[in-house]
Amino acid sequence: MSVYDHSRDFSGLPLNTRQFPIPMSLSLPGLGWSPHFQSQLSVDEFDTLTPARISQVHRNAVEVITTTGPHRIHLSAEFLQIGVAIGDWVLLSPMLDEITRLLDRKTLLQRRSAAENASAQLIAANVDTLLIVSSCNADYNPARLERYLALAHQADIEPILVLTKVDTCDDPDAFIAGARLDLPNVQVVAIDATTAAGISLLVGFCGAGKTLALLGSSGVGKSTITNALTDAALETQGIRDDHAKGRHTTTARSMHAIKTGGWLIDTPGMRALRLLDVGEGVDMVFQDVADLVPLCKFNDCAHETEPGCAVQKAIKDGTLDPKRLARWLKLSAEDAHNSRDLAQAHANARSTEKKVGGGRAKGKAKRGN
DSSP, X not given: OOSBOTTSOOTTSOHHHHTSOOBSSOXXXXXXXXXXXXXXXOHHHHHHOEEEEEEEEOSSEEEEEETTEEEEEEOOHHHHHHOOOTTOEEEEOTTSSSEEEEOOOSOEEEEEOSSTTOOEEEXXXXXXXXXXXXXXXXXXXXXXXXXXXXXXXXTTOEXXXXXXXXXXXXXXXXXXXXXXXXXXXXXXXXXXXXXXXXXXXXXXXXXXXXXXXXEEOTTSSHXXXXXXXXXXXXXXXXXXTTTOOBOOOOOSOEEEEBTTSXXXXXXXXXXXXXXXXXXXXXXXXXXXXXXXXGGSSSTTOOSSSOTTXXXXXHHHHTSSOHHHHHHHHHHHHHHHHHHHHHHXXXXXXXXXXXXXXXHHHHHHHHHXX
């Protein structure tokens, strides 16, 4: 018997919530609750407040799921400023109409915003496994996939590379072999997402209380995977044959219940992924390069023409691909630059707050308040 009751009346809920049926029987562990979150609650909070998981984020509101079902909550100015992400755990007031606290996250996926203010854009929180999706055609791009991997490693999330559209490719084995060479130590799964046999290869990563997230470019099959693993009915479109670029079908992040247990977060296609505070993650992606750096003669070695450079020696010996070094240098430099910009933006904001606060204090003093 299905755990979904499709006869339930969702008319009182927002339209986008009605599109995604919620399991009839919900428990905190089934929603992803764990001792990590339980330990953050006081006895009073446990008795009076309700844990809820954010399933969608809008401009001024969020949709959450509790053990009693879905709710729509407007965000206060405090939480608009703090920022919340899909997958976050929050505590609701006794009337279930207000967020009182955001719980500390187990994991967080984020990137630098495309805006000029050097802010961080939250992608998803409390994810256990990241399915990085690419297709067996011209969309396959190792440099882009390495960015996704850096995000996963930095957040301590298990990454899985999912190659789709094997049914439309003349030689999928070549893509599989290339992926295993380009991305060592990453599990690679190749599927036809339109078949039950293909989707069955992903079921093993699901499970009660587990949360999966999908990242990848537009048109690689993320919505098709979501529809197959869940009871969602997302629109799907293929990749344009002329240049293997996909059309955007998912326009907002959403969390769906997986039919075999667990939760799946679908995200819009990301072709531009600007890194932020993922230095350790970058080194983990390029572990072969990072392991050589301490062996260089000089601590400030740029790995170009310096004498005693262990990295250049490995390239000369043929044990390191120079393209790997080039991509490591590029991602490391980008991450350092974006992280400095964000740190400076935070420092400027703190300075402005102090000036504003000081001005208000002086004004009160002059008025005798």
